[in-house]
Amino acid sequence: MSEASVAVHADAELLAQAVAARLVVKLLDAQAARGQASVVLTGGRIAAAVYRAVAALPARDAVDWSRVDVWWGDERFLPGGDPDRNETQARAALLDAVPLDPARVHPMPASDGPAGPDPEEAAARYAAELAAAARPGTAALPHFDVLMLGVGEDGHVASVFPEHPVHYESRPVSAVRGSPKPPPVRTTLTLPAINTAEEVWLVASGADKARAVGMSLAGAGPVQLPAAGVRGVGRTLWLLDRAAAADVPARLRSLR
Numbered sequence: 001m002s003e004a005s006v007a008v009h010a011d012a013e014l015l016a017q018a019v020a021a022r023l024v025v026k027l028l029d030a031q032a033a034r035g036q037a038s039v040v041l042t043g044g045r046i047a048a049a050v051y052r053a054v055a056a057l058p059a060r061d062a063v064d065w066s067r068v069d070v071w072w073g074d075e076r077f078l079p080g081g082d083p084d085r086n087e088t089q090a091r092a093a094l095l096d097a098v099p100l101d102p103a104r105v106h107p108m109p110a111s112d113g114p115a116g117p118d119p120e121e122a123a124a125r126y127a128a129e130l131a132a133a134a135r136p137g138t139a140a141l142p143h144f145d146v147l148m149l150g151v152g153e154d155g156h157v158a159s160v161f162p163e164h165p166v167h168y169e170s171r172p173v174s175a176v177r178g179s180p181k182p183p184p185v186r187t188t189l190t191l192p193a194i195n196t197a198e199e200v201w202l203v204a205s206g207a208d209k210a211r212a213v214g215m216s217l218a219g220a221g222p223v224q225l226p227a228a229g230v231r232g233v234g235r236t237l238w239l240l241d242r243a244a245a246a247d248v249p250a251r252l253r254s255l256r
């Protein structure tokens, strides 16, 4: 597992632009190496700003979007097309603007979808979809080149919240009930599943994230602060604006 590294940008706008540029390069590099690329998306305001910035980058056309697999790290368990679904937000900000292969776009099930209104069934279906994309004879998950996460003020990532029973779920995808952030019912990759990604990028902006970011990087426990339990296989990268980086331990502030 990788040590965390930190990159700090002046403000939220520059952060979004820089993450967008990194993402385009990451997808290009993965396609050069493997012939395809896979990305795991997240929800939230800074993620939406990153997606809009990718859509606005001329270099996005260098990516062969028909060979990009798109997965989600978590989803709000709401009807298809609901504006609060992470899927709806990602489609509006980026996915509708690039020539993806619809068969390679893998949203988590909606509450009115074929999995029905049961989030446990939705989680099981998503786990099966992931397993179907895994390389034969390997783990239950496909290769993820890059997995992006927002970070909550309470240190949650995806829909893994502090002290929530989801921490004790051994399957890769879990239903979440009683989320402290609305809506209360969600589906999420668990931390062990998140940590199979080659690179994990934690993206956070704003002073209200400083405490959670600082404590995560200072070695807090993952049950209390889920972001502290995130480690990419090859790289764990915290991408922050200055306000979110205010409490980052000095020894980690090498990249700016």
Ligand SMILES: O=C(O)[C@H](O)[C@@H](O)[C@H](O)[C@H](O)COP(=O)(O)O
Binding pocket: 042, 043, 044, 045, 046, 047, 074, 075, 076, 086, 149, 150, 151, 152, 153, 156, 157, 158, 159, 181
């Ligand atoms: O489903 C969700 O609610 C999001 O996936 C959530 O985990 C988000 O990423 C963080 O709360 C950060 O969101 P902001 O960037 O809006 O602060």
